[in-house]
Amino acid sequence: MLRSTCPDAHSSCSQIDLGWPSGNASIHTWAAWAETLVHVADDAGVSASLPRALRESLKWTIELGQGDKDFPAVYEAFRPLPSTSWVG
Secondary structure, three states: OHHHHOOOHHHHHOOOOOOOOOOOOOHHHHHHHHHHHHHHHHHHOOOOHHHHHHHHHHHHHHHOOOOOOOHHHHHHHHOOOOOOOOOO
16 A cells, blocks of 8 residues: 555655754653663563664664654665776
């Protein structure tokens, strides 16, 4: 369904202004929350695989220098790199 309403979501995402809006919390704050969520899931005896994946995504985003940005900056950690043309 999403495909029919937004057939080329990737190209739309590549048009996003990289001056990410802010107002909720920084990636540092989200990462602390995700760490807590991992511990809570472990303590409750439920799968923590999703919280761990989120935590690692947030850590990667921080390593890329986006820690002071809001949650949409996570996209930067996973955004495809511009294609490179090889002349040969």
